[in-house]
Amino acid sequence: MTVNRPLPDPQLLLQLDALRDKAMAAETLGALAFSMANDLYPLLPFHQALVFEQGKVGFELLCVSGLAKPSEDSPYLVWLKRASRWLAERLTEPGPAWLTLTNAQPPEDIAEGWSEWWPTGLWCLPLHANAKRLGVLVLLLEHPPAPQVFQQLDGLVRTWAYCWAALTRRRQRGRWRPSRRQLLLTLLIGAGLLLVPVRQTALAPAQIVSRQAQIVSSPIDGVIAQVLVRPNQPVEAGTPLFSLDETTLRSRAEVLGKEVAVADAELQAASQRAFDNPQSKSELTLLQGRAQQRRAELAAVQAQLRRTQVLAPAAGVAVFSDPNDWLGKPVSTGERIMHVADPAQPAMLIQLAVADAIALDAGAEVTLFLTAYPLNPLKGRVLETSYQARPGDDGVVAYRLLASIDQQAEHARLGLHGTAKLYGGRVMLGYYLLRRPLATLRAWSGW
Structure with missing residues (x-):
């Protein structure tokens, strides 16, 4: 059914x-x-x-x-x-x-x-x-x-x-997944690349300075009354650079001049009395010494007055900041005010941070890429390095390096900033890539 x-x-x-x-x-x-x-x-x-x-x-x-x-x-x-x-x-x-x-x-x-x-x-x-x-x-x-x-x-x-x-x-x-053979081949190629020798390099901020630069400092304690040149102005030897206020020194010179006149008058009066008064003869030596002291003080003040006008020690370019930063500013003896640099002898001043420091041979090559002229690098070699690293204005502890500029370039103007590339010896690519991580690991672990 x-x-x-x-x-x-x-x-x-x-x-x-x-x-x-x-x-x-x-x-x-x-x-x-x-x-x-x-x-x-x-x-x-x-x-x-x-x-x-x-x-x-x-x-x-x-x-x-x-x-x-x-x-x-x-x-x-x-x-x-x-x-x-x-x-x-x-x-x-x-x-x-x-x-x-x-x-x-x-x-x-x-x-x-x-x-x-x-x-x-x-x-x-x-x-x-x-x-x-x-x-x-x-x-x-x-x-x-x-x-x-x-x-x-x-x-x-x-x-x-x-x-x-x-x-x-x-x-x-x-989702592509490599095979074991592909992974092994990739690892072998990567290990081989790590053994390739490469040039060790380091980057550091730099600026163009002069190899022949003289510091111009304040000769005496005082207040800057006038800056007579502009920043980066060419000057000749003996050109007035700046002057200090003379009001206090001139007042002091006038007072000392009157004191010298008084001391001379007292000495002359004592000399006339010495013919009749034997006691006045004993005062002649004291009054004569006092007059000489006043003259010496007056000569010292007059010498300081002559030093209130600061002149350029050599021909070059006046390198300093804005003149308005110095007008009316109290300065002490030896305080640096500006530089007089020779623009015909430019050099590279490099601040190499301690964390980026590499082993540099004598005369190591340097390439400077200026911020204003990135397509026209400057070539040079290291001339001198500082023995001890010191903190800079930005707080970074760095070594100071001075390098030459081989060619005469018109754009190598004093004061320009850029990035310097320093070339060391040849090392393996693995060391080049892992140098800083290994240094950090050793500093952290102590191993």
Whole structure:
């Protein structure tokens, strides 16, 4: 006797066929998961659908029905991460499973969240390919589905699994992973490159100075009254550079001049009295010494007055800052005011930081890249280096190096700044790259 089974509803077949078409048209795994979580609702109404991907440890949430991108810090998703780990351990069979609080018996923390966020049961539809679980679709339902429902959805679930496996392979093909042979070959090439000899170099700030520069300092204590030259102005030997205020010295000279006149008058009067008064003869020596003392003091003040006008010691260029910075400023004897530099003998003044210092041979090569002329570097060689590093104006402890400029360049003007590249001996590329990290490691570890 033949049993006639009822044919499926044509409308159901059309809907299943449309879902298969959407699955086949998905270009990414996220698009496929979104279709699985949302497009099944017309056929099987549910409270919520969750799509998980099988990870190394447990399930990883891909999509939640009704949400384009769930908020990761919501309390529900925080609890759902814990629940997914428990669910991955609970689902061991390849077929669909109906789980409730009664038959699943979850832990206490999972059961509390289940009672708060989930309905009575979970219908879990695992997706497999080549005996490997790819993921799972979890439908939150109040009642278990009828047995014929899975028969109707079995073909759709297989289509989802096939598309999932294809998209996963495509994603894995996009990630290139080298083979062991390629890794070994890369390591050998890298090790060989580290042994290649290269020229050791270092970069340091530098400026152009003169090899023949004389310091012009204040000859006496006083106040600068006038600066007679401009910065970088050419001067000749004997050209007035600046002058000090003479008011105090002239007043002192006038007072001493009167004191000299008084001392001379007292000496002359005592000399006249000495003919008749023997006691006046004993005062002559004292008065004569006092007159000489006043004359010596007057001569000293007059000498200081002549030194208030400071002249250029040699021909060159006056190198100093803004004249307004010096006008009215008190200065002491020997305080540096400016330089008189010879522009015909330029040189490089290099400040090599201690952290960047390298071993330099005598006459090491130097290339200076000026900020104003970056395409016209200047070549030279190291002339002298400081024995001890000292902190500069910027607080960086550095060695002071002086280097020559080989060619006569018009743009080698005094005061220009740039970056100097110093060339040392040849070392291996590995040492060149790891020198500073190794020095830092030794300073930190003491090894």
